[in-house]
Amino acid sequence: MLRVVNLIVDGYLDLRRELARQLDHWQTELLKPRARYVNWSSLLDARLSLHQLDEICEDQRTAVQDWIDALETWAMPESSAGQRDLDLLKVRSRDVREHIERVVHHVRRLEQSTETAVQMHFSVQSNRTNDIMRTLTALTAVFLPLNLIAGIFGMNFEYIPLLHKQDGFWWAMGSMTAIAAGLVALFWRKRYLARTGGGH
Structure with a gap:
């Protein structure tokens, strides 16, 4: 009986x-930086088997x-002889139990490593989403003052400074370019527009 259990x-x-x-x-597959599609059904089947x-x-x-x-x-x-046989039976029984416990230990370690991989996958996805949102927010902040300047010069007032001057357009474009370049440089320095070093 013990040999049969051991074979099983x-x-x-x-x-x-x-x-x-x-x-x-x-x-x-889960830890690939650019992974977008994961066959979750197969992964769940493997976990169910575990x-x-x-x-x-x-x-x-x-x-x-x-x-x-x-x-x-x-x-x-x-x-x-009977005492020796009984002791041998006890030893073999304990060996089978330790064999089973070793399998249980390996199975639980696989389950834990799978859980860790899934959590790391979603953590990577969350970091990527945060990077995208941070970049979009920084770009919005760059164009916000440009829209303000364009909105001011688009008002229907007869007298607006620089509106009727020959070089007014170039002053407006220069100031908008300077503001945009300054904001981009500031955000780049603060790494709002730089990618993080997480394998992206």
Whole structure:
């Protein structure tokens, strides 16, 4: 019986390796800087398989632990051969339990690494969105005073300074260019228009 359980757990180890290979692939896809499409259904199927494997191993570990507890209640054999056989049975039972616990440990480590990869994926997406919004806000701030100047000179007043002067247009364009260049330089210096070094 212990050999059969041990063979079953060996099969779980092979399944764990396959799931680990799949999850490594998904982690690589999730952490790509330009990743836009992720096959979430396949990732969720892999996580569901991990949960099922965890539950099965927990049930088997409980059953083997109950078996080990039952062995402790057996009467001590009178012969030395019987005593040796009972001790060997206890040792093999503990080996099977440790084998199952090793599979459970690996499965839970894979689950944690997958959760970490998903959280890092959304963190990267959030940082990218923040960069875009910051850039758009800085550009809006650059064009806001230009719109103000254009709106002032577009008013229907007969007397506006520089409006009827020959070089008024060039003064307005020069001031708008200077303001825009100054704001761009300021925002670039404060890294509002610079990309962060997060692999973007």
